[in-house]
Amino acid sequence: MTSTSAETDQIPWEQLTAAATEAMCRAYVPYSKFPVGAAALTDDGRVVSGCNVENASYGLTLCAECSLVSQLQMTGGGKLVAFSCVDGDGNTLMPCGRCRQLLYEFRAPGMRLLTVSGIKTIDEVLPDAFGPEHLS
Ligand code: THU
Secondary structure (H helix, E strand, O other): OOOOHHHHOOOOHHHHHHHHHHHHOOOEOOOOOOOOEEEEEEOOOOEEEEEOEOOOOHHHOEOHHHHHHHHHHHOOOOOEEEEEEEOOOOOEOOOOHHHHHHHHHOEEEEEEEEEOOEEEEHHHHOOOOOOHHHHO
8 A cells, every 4th residue: 555645744755856866976887877866764864875886797786775775884774764766867766676675674664665656665665575584
């Protein structure tokens, strides 16, 4: 079920998307020429962001979300409350499957994502997910 506006009113989506767009401008994409930026609000009120960083060995490319979760951990840890991702035109972009898994690891309960089909929860974009709870 897609979340209601009441549940998402408090999330600064415009600020997050602006931070994602700023991060996108730092992307290193000589191969795909497809810059991506991502930003997220943490459960203690920080905004963390990331851009994609490609490699001559194409398969080693780091998605913007990799950079974002690294920044999350390096700047104090915590969990992700809300997430926005943009392409080179600043349009909303869906995180790839691998990156949905990366985000799932660090989700706050009810984490929300701005998607091409509205605001969704992490459980909606990665249903029946495998996660840290399965390893305990
Ligand atoms: N990319 C991301 O950074 N995040 C995603 O969720 C989708 C794809 C990047 C990887 C690569 O540098 C470029 O987009 C084209 O696939």
